[in-house]
Amino acid sequence: MISEVIKNVFGKKKTSAVKPQESDFQKLGLQLKRDIDTVFGRSLAVRELDSGSDNAAEIEINNLAAPYYDVERFGVTFVASPRHADVILITGAVTLNMAAAVRKTFDAMPQPGLVVAVGDDACDGGILQGTYAVLGGADRILHVDAKIPGNPPSPEEIMLGLVTLMAQIKKKKSTG
Amino acid sequence: MQTIIEELEGRFKATPLAVSVPGKIPKAVYLKIDEKSVSEIMLLLEGKDVILAGLFAAENFTGEKFALFYIFEKRGDPVLMALVVGIDEAKAASVAAHFPGACYYEREIADGFGIEFTRAFDKRRLFLHEVYPEGFHPLLKSFKNKPMDIDFSKPVKEYAFRECSGEGIYQVPVGPVHAGVIEPGHFRFSVIGETIFNLEIRHFYTHRGLEKLAEGKTPLECCSVAESVSGDESAANATAFAMAVEDICGIKAPLRAWCIRTILLELERVYSHLGDLAGMALDVAFPLGAAAFFNLREETLRQNAALTGSRFSKGIVVPGGLKKDIAQSKLGGLQAYTNDFVARLESAVAVINASGWVIDRFETTGVIDKALVAPLNLSGPAARASGVKVDTRLDHPYGLYEKLRVEEYPRDGGDVLARFSVKADEIKNSIRLIQDVLDQTGGGPVSAECKAVDGHAMSLVEAARGQNLHWVWLKNGRVERYKVRTASFCNWPVIEHAVLGNIVADFPVINKSLNLSYAGNDL
Numbered sequence: 001m002i003s004e005v006i007k008n009v010f011g012k013k014k015t016s017a018v019k020p021q022e023s024d025f026q027k028l029g030l031q032l033k034r035d036i037d038t039v040f041g042r043s044l045a046v047r048e049l050d051s052g053s054d055n056a057a058e059i060e061i062n063n064l065a066a067p068y069y070d071v072e073r074f075g076v077t078f079v080a081s082p083r084h085a086d087v088i089l090i091t092g093a094v095t096l097n098m099a100a101a102v103r104k105t106f107d108a109m110p111q112p113g114l115v116v117a118v119g120d121d122a123c124d125g126g127i128l129q130g131t132y133a134v135l136g137g138a139d140r141i142l143h144v145d146a147k148i149p150g151n152p153p154s155p156e157e158i159m160l161g162l163v164t165l166m167a168q169i170k171k172k173k174s175t176g
Numbered sequence: 177m178q179t180i181i182e183e184l185e186g187r188f189k190a191t192p193l194a195v196s197v198p199g200k201i202p203k204a205v206y207l208k209i210d211e212k213s214v215s216e217i218m219l220l221l222e223g224k225d226v227i228l229a230g231l232f233a234a235e236n237f238t239g240e241k242f243a244l245f246y247i248f249e250k251r252g253d254p255v256l257m258a259l260v261v262g263i264d265e266a267k268a269a270s271v272a273a274h275f276p277g278a279c280y281y282e283r284e285i286a287d288g289f290g291i292e293f294t295r296a297f298d299k300r301r302l303f304l305h306e307v308y309p310e311g312f313h314p315l316l317k318s319f320k321n322k323p324m325d326i327d328f329s330k331p332v333k334e335y336a337f338r339e340c341s342g343e344g345i346y347q348v349p350v351g352p353v354h355a356g357v358i359e360p361g362h363f364r365f366s367v368i369g370e371t372i373f374n375l376e377i378r379h380f381y382t383h384r385g386l387e388k389l390a391e392g393k394t395p396l397e398c399c400s401v402a403e404s405v406s407g408d409e410s411a412a413n414a415t416a417f418a419m420a421v422e423d424i425c426g427i428k429a430p431l432r433a434w435c436i437r438t439i440l441l442e443l444e445r446v447y448s449h450l451g452d453l454a455g456m457a458l459d460v461a462f463p464l465g466a467a468a469f470f471n472l473r474e475e476t477l478r479q480n481a482a483l484t485g486s487r488f489s490k491g492i493v494v495p496g497g498l499k500k501d502i503a504q505s506k507l508g509g510l511q512a513y514t515n516d517f518v519a520r521l522e523s524a525v526a527v528i529n530a531s532g533w534v535i536d537r538f539e540t541t542g543v544i545d546k547a548l549v550a551p552l553n554l555s556g557p558a559a560r561a562s563g564v565k566v567d568t569r570l571d572h573p574y575g576l577y578e579k580l581r582v583e584e585y586p587r588d589g590g591d592v593l594a595r596f597s598v599k600a601d602e603i604k605n606s607i608r609l610i611q612d613v614l615d616q617t618g619g620g621p622v623s624a625e626c627k628a629v630d631g632h633a634m635s636l637v638e639a640a641r642g643q644n645l646h647w648v649w650l651k652n653g654r655v656e657r658y659k660v661r662t663a664s665f666c667n668w669p670v671i672e673h674a675v676l677g678n679i680v681a682d683f684p685v686i687n688k689s690l691n692l693s694y695a696g697n698d699l
Contacts, residue, residue, distance in 0.1 A: 048357040052382045054695045055359055056407025056488050059451070062357045063477075066454075066470035080355035097305040097381045097698075098360060099328060101352050127400050132314050132324050133385030151490060152407065154481075 035166035047085035053092025057152035231281035238262040270296035288315035306332035340366035359694035390658035406696030412639035414493035420648040421495035423633035433497030435617040442606040448640035459685040468524035497623030538593035542686030556642020561594035568638035662696035
């Protein structure tokens with residue numbers, strides 16, 4: 001290890017090659033950025049809320065922030081508190097044990113707050129429909145503005161969902 | 177284990193149940209014991225250096241109303257012993273005084289079946305939070321699974337935490353909704369200054385009633401339930417479930433199916449560990465160091481998608497083998513991909529190892545005492561980083577693992593650094609295993625016909641986080657009872673010990689170094 005440190009301090013600095021981003025995702029991201037610029041004034045603050053998922057959807061949302069996708073460059077930031085959030089990404093069917101916390105999290109948001117259901121379970125309860133432990137999809141407890149199905153949806157699909165959400169809001173703004 | 181079994185048969189008239197078929201994996205011997213001799217037997221077993229690997233209940237299994245299953249494991253012995261106790265009344269003696277790990281299980285059974293454990297240390301509810309009505313026990317057969325009618329406007333009474341009080345001690349409640357993008361759970365810290373004096377965890381926020389959901393489903397339908405136990409353990413849990421069903425039906429999945437299963441299981445370990453390495457770097461504010469791990473993980477998830485169509489390998493492992501074959505060209509693609517993987521990983525690990533301030537944060541942080549491993553039945557990297565050689569792939573080899581060369585990399589530190597190093601080494605071993613398996617993957621069918629018959633079986637699998645135990649009981653072609661005990665369920669309580677004396681700011685990195693599943697714990 002000491003030799004590693006010495007190499008690091010005195011040796012020539014090495015940088016590894018990073019593969020270029022896929023152009024499709026880039027296009028999607030730039031479109032989202034344009035929409036965010038007009039609708040939200042350059043930044044969209046996202047709060048993730050797990051109401052009872054199997055953790056795969058969290059991993060995909062985390063991946064959005066990881067270097068491969070790095071959605072922060074398109075104006076999407078993941079914030080630590082619902083008080084700072086424009087959008088809640090809710091994952092998993094709403095369990096009875098989480099229901100009160102889900103409600104409180106939404107109530108802590110500055111209004112109007114948007115809610116996007118991510119994954120089959122959050123959309124309609126998925127395979128968990130009808131069990132004693134869940135209420136059902138997120139719309140059983142919150143007003144859901146957009147649904148992104150998938151088990152779990154891929155990072156691209158979540159991005160596409162956000163683009164659709166922006167289009168919806170733009171439409172509402174222009175008509176309302 | 178064999179001598180213990182003989183002793184129980186001789187001294188306590190324990191009678192073997194007819195299901196102890198030789199050649200089963202894992203080799204489990206079921207012994208029916210009398211309710212009255214439980215305490216005496218537990219006292220005897222306490223001195224026999226055995227581990228309580230599981231404890232669960234089933235209804236109408238034996239002649240009595242309930243059957244309690246105490247699963248025992250002895251390190252280095254492939255034979256498992258399942259003690260079955262039949263009870264007519266919903267009352268049993270707690271064994272937590274002999275096996276501390278039993279505490280959590282007994283609370284779980286009390287919630288599920290309404291069985292009261294006398295002399296238990298802790299009788300608080302576990303997976304049923306206060307919102308559930310008193311006297312509600314979902315796993316009883318008399319309860320038909322249906323949505324609950326609950327009035328959320330009513331206030332519920334608070335859960336009684338074991339908080340510490342005294343001069344200078346204050347409480348830090350964290351969760352269930354966390355600052356990061358992670359699953360929900362509650363952590364109640366009692367803190368002096370910055371130092372953690374006590375921690376109590378409270379989980380089960382993602383309790384989805386999976387065990388009840390499984391009941392009445394056909395084995396094939398039940399695969400999606402097994403997969404949703406924990407999203408990032410999909411392949412492991414689906415494989416464990418499939419193994420148990422195959423065992424009941426007396427069939428074996430074809431060789432090619434096992435080759436592909438093994439590849440998926442190891443890929444799962446790779447991406448899971450990579451996420452942990454990245455997370456640990458991130459939690460000590462070193463995103464640059466994390467980036468390389470994140471990139472490798474994304475590529476691994478894409479390999480999963482290329483092979484199975486799902487980034488989490490969902491929907492491919494079924495009882496009997498696989499749902500569909502994977503084209504040889506795709507496996508070739510994976511082989512090409514793995515060529516420079518280890519070198520890339522090593523250069524990423526070298527960056528961490530060369531950063532003194534990262535090591536400074538990792539070293540001596542969140543130490544897990546080796547002495548806790550056996551009483552709490554810790555497994556996976558958490559146990560191996562505390563100097564204990566425990567790996568289901570070696571201890572109870574299943575499928576291809578009987579022939580594969582699984583390496584162990586135990587470290588003694590028990591701290592975050594030890595867990596970091598163990599996980600980094602295990603990724604390299606997993607890649608080597610994948611390459612070995614790819615070399616020997618031949619043609620042939622990927623599924624055998626699996627006709628459901630009545631019976632029950634237990635299976636063990638080494639998921640990324642440690643040993644998962646599944647027990648499946650089929651009746652009339654449908655699941656009568658499905659019990660899953662994940663490594664997370666056993667490993668979670670140890671975090672209460674690992675954080676003591678550490679500062680609150682180090683909690684995230686300690687938590688990440690263990691990376692336990694909330695969903696897999698809560699079911």
